[in-house]
Amino acid sequence: MNLPTYDDLLRPTRRHFLSKASLGLGSMALTRLLGSNASAAANPGTLGAPHLAPKAKRVIYLFQSGGPSHLELFDNKPLLRAGHGQPLPREVIGNQRLSTMSGNQSSLPMAGSFINFTRSGHCGMEISDTLPFTQKIADELSLIRTMHTEAINHDPAITFFCCGNQIPGRPSMGAWASYGLGSLNDNLPAFIVLVSKNASRDQPLYSRLWGAGFLPSEHQGVQFRAGKEPVLYLTNPEGVSPHVRRSMLDTLGKLNAWQAGQQLDPEIDARIAQAEMAFRMQSSVPDATDLSGESDETFALYGPDSRTPGSYAANCILARRLIERDVRFVQLFHQGWDQHGDVVGGITKQCLQTDQASAALVIDLKRRGLLEDTLVVWGGEFGRTAYCQGKMSGNNYGRDHHPRCFSLWMAGGGTRPGYTHGLTDDYGYNILNDGVHVHDLHATMLHLMGIDHEKLVYKTQGRYFRLTDIAGHVVKPLLA
Secondary structure (H helix, E strand, O other): OOOOOHHHHHOOOHHHHHHHHHHHHHHHHHHHHHHOOOOHHHOOOOOOOOOOOOOOOEEEEEEEOOOOOHHHHOOOOHHHHHOOOOEOOHHHHOOOOOOOOOOOOOOOEEOOOOOOEEEEOOOOEEEEOOOHHHHOOHHHEEEEEEEEOOOOOHHHHHHHHHHOOOOOOOOOHHHHHHHHHOOOOOOOOOEEEEEOOOOOOOOOOOHHHHOOOOOOHHHOOEEEOOOOOOOOOOOOOOOOOHHHHHHHHHHHHHHHHHHHHHHOOHHHHHHHHHHHHHHHHHHHHHHHHOHHHOOHHHHHHHOHHHHOOOOHHHHHHHHHHHHHOOOOEEEEEEOOOOOOOOHHHHHHHHHHHHHHHHHHHHHHHHHOOOHHHEEEEEEOOOEEOOEOOOOOEOOEOOOOEEOOOEEEEEEOOOEOOOEEEOEEOOOOOOEEEOOEEHHHHHHHHHHHOOOOOOOOOEEEOOEEEOOOOOOOOOOHHHEO
8 A cells, every 4th residue: 555645645635725715716805895895784694694583683781790789779678678687597598609708607687778669660660769760761671680690700700691601712792693693884893892981990891701702703892992092003003094004905905815715714804804894994983983963962861971981871872873873782881880898889879870871871762763673781790699798887788799689671672661570589589480591681682683592603612602502591571
């Protein structure tokens, strides 16, 4: 038997030649399209078309980082008030896992909410008086009181909500939406991220929370910032004209296309797409981020902070402007909800920063005819304990992390308005019925966007992955 020589092994096979040639032709075609300013919206995403008729074309996710207390916001528990300071019955906790920050306490005194609740809207939804503006939009909300998760610490819990897994490295939900459905516009990314400048920096946020993971990198979220340069490194260097930049990108596109044909690396095509998007964003981003044309009435609707660039309120206006320009997924992060002590002061401050603008966003979208096909989501990574962490200070108290039940609301985009889903026990500690897991939330969001969550998959490392991993079901009562 004649064994192949080293040169024989290096000689391209017919299969390699055909695959290499086809990719090279594809890259040449891509370069030609890019040179003629092709529309990014011509790519409908890997699905080609949604699995079912979408109710929501776009998503705004108002992520409240730190773990907002459901007991001060959306889940009224009179029994906790009546037993304030008394030990929480041990049978309520059972053998459940507690955080190390309060699990070693000799007693766990019940902490009744300092604030009253009001039945709001025609639906009579109970909402805390710390949220007077949210009370006014009760009839638009689909309130989930029975969210739950396995994660008990911030980083894995936030990662779970943003990426469908507690372990870093998975694609974010916005990246999955971009990968599956593509872009609705020519000149802005499909996935944009905003981070409040006026929030307390308690729990850190990492760019991997809006990363693409193992998906092609053009699907990662692009962070917009307040100031003269909303997107870092987008502006041409001094002395470089748009004409020179266009010529450079054309040449770079040819080099990248040649390299893609040689190496068969799809990330090279992603690099081309990102460079071209950056070029188009040079003209689209200044217009999108300029709030100077907004009316005085709009600023008044969103509150006094809305004129401060980078504030939560200003970012809510910007989110609406991005949605108007058909950005598919906008995620707004607001930190500062981690109240281990001084719940009274902390919750009050956080609600002053976020309540009016959150409600205004829903109102503004509705009056502009955008709420019907825009899904708005508000919530954090877990809730807070029914008992006080540490010692009570007068009528003030702290609350530890609580993943077993907490609240989150959605509005628009095909959700059921004026609806409250699920029931927790009298202590706001355990779920009695209709629990909604993180995977269930993701499955429902994808369903509203026209995606069967079990069919949006990506193969890597020898297996198929999806946002909902191997779990999750659509929560049908939440659908309109």
